[in-house]
Amino acid sequence: MTKPENEWTWKEIPVGNVILEPGNASQYRTGDWKSLKPVLKKELCIHCGLCYIFCPDMAYNLDSEGYFIADLFYCKGCGICAKECPTGAITMVMEEEGK
């Protein structure tokens, strides 16, 4: 979508709510669902990539230093990465406290 959903007027919506631009689900901010966010202690990370594999939202990306970092635009805060991390490098913290 060319603009956020809450800016569309009823006259602008395509007939039948058809989505004419493929791939625009990437613009959907699922990150605002969460109350907890993952925080990585890099000194414990062994780069195994289990967080990346298990993340149900494919929110993890590999950065240039070889760490898997959660994209908070998409991360729903489910905590699966923290649960699966074999070294305990990921902890879930309250979004507000973690600032």
Place this chain on the structure above:
Amino acid sequence: MGKRIGMEVSIAAAEAVKQANVDVISAYPITPQTHIVEHLSELVANGEMDAEFFCVESEHSALSVCVGSQATGARSFTCTSAQGLALLSEITFIASGLRLPIVMILANRTLSAPLSIWNDHSDAMMVRDCGWIQFFTENGQEVYDHVFISYRVAEDRQVLFPVIINMDGFILSHVIEPLEMIDQEKIDQFLPPYEPLHRLHPDQPITMGAFALPAIFAETKKAQEVALQSSLPRILEVWKAFGDMTGRYYHPIETYRTEDAETLLVTMGCFGETASVAVDQMRAEGRSVGLVKIRLWRPFPFDDFKKAVQGAKNLVVIDRAVSPGGPKGPVGSEVRSALFGEPVHPAVYDFVAGISGRDVAPSDFVKMVGKAEIEIEEGNKEGYELYGVRE
């Protein structure tokens, strides 16, 4: 002119679907719609009709297949009755929300329980608010004609809504009537090939049926509602074009001998023909009675209706479905809503008659008019009765 022949109305409906060059038929047989599906199945199996016939396992799948095929740009058809409609009702809202111009014939039948295969409008009233254009037909010719009319209306880029053609089960569906068939050449001119606005195609991927958050849902419903209301002038244009081609002109509200009538019967569906016989009898006796028939149920033609009943003293609405716990019969309720804002309006007396196919003869219409006139005269201006019930 096309040739005039005698034909069972269900067979004529199926022949019309063939003549309309439908690409996909997906339906599940249920009484009293069965003959339509059976005949279409034969036409496809015999190679007389170039279409895909889907033998589905339920009505829910029948309409779901139509949604899918219509989304790819194939002209699609289904038909059902009562319990079948109940099972596919979920998909009716999806078809209209996706703005897919599917046409469905509904051979009106009573909803269970008690189990009944006979005719009334309880099934049609169940899907009153499903967002489809909804016609009620009075005879076989109207059913046949409205298959072409419906596709042309539905596929109009300014419309793009699915259409229900209501035909009374058995009373219409299983009766042999004189019909004038239209030459294929004329049909092809009247109904050009379907050109979808959007369709599912690998060369240009789009998404249909995505979910909408509350932030956009109300806007989509407003767009849908305005579009359905705006379909009325397009329907009138199509009826005019059809009339110019065949000499048969249709209107959202039909009137019969309403000139200076004090009392007007209001009917929907095949009640109209019987009621017109009753009106002739009453007129012959010097009584001031006319008939108003509602052909277009959705979008409801409020202005045409108000115009048709202007000046009348009494309206006698004959409903064919009960609205349990509601404001009397569903058509009566609509009629009273239409007139509520009018400074002067007729009294509205509402009968529910002929449910589950019980016969309603011309003499019954005469009795109902007589009773309503007396009761209104005595001050009961908003009467309601389930007609003919043994006390």
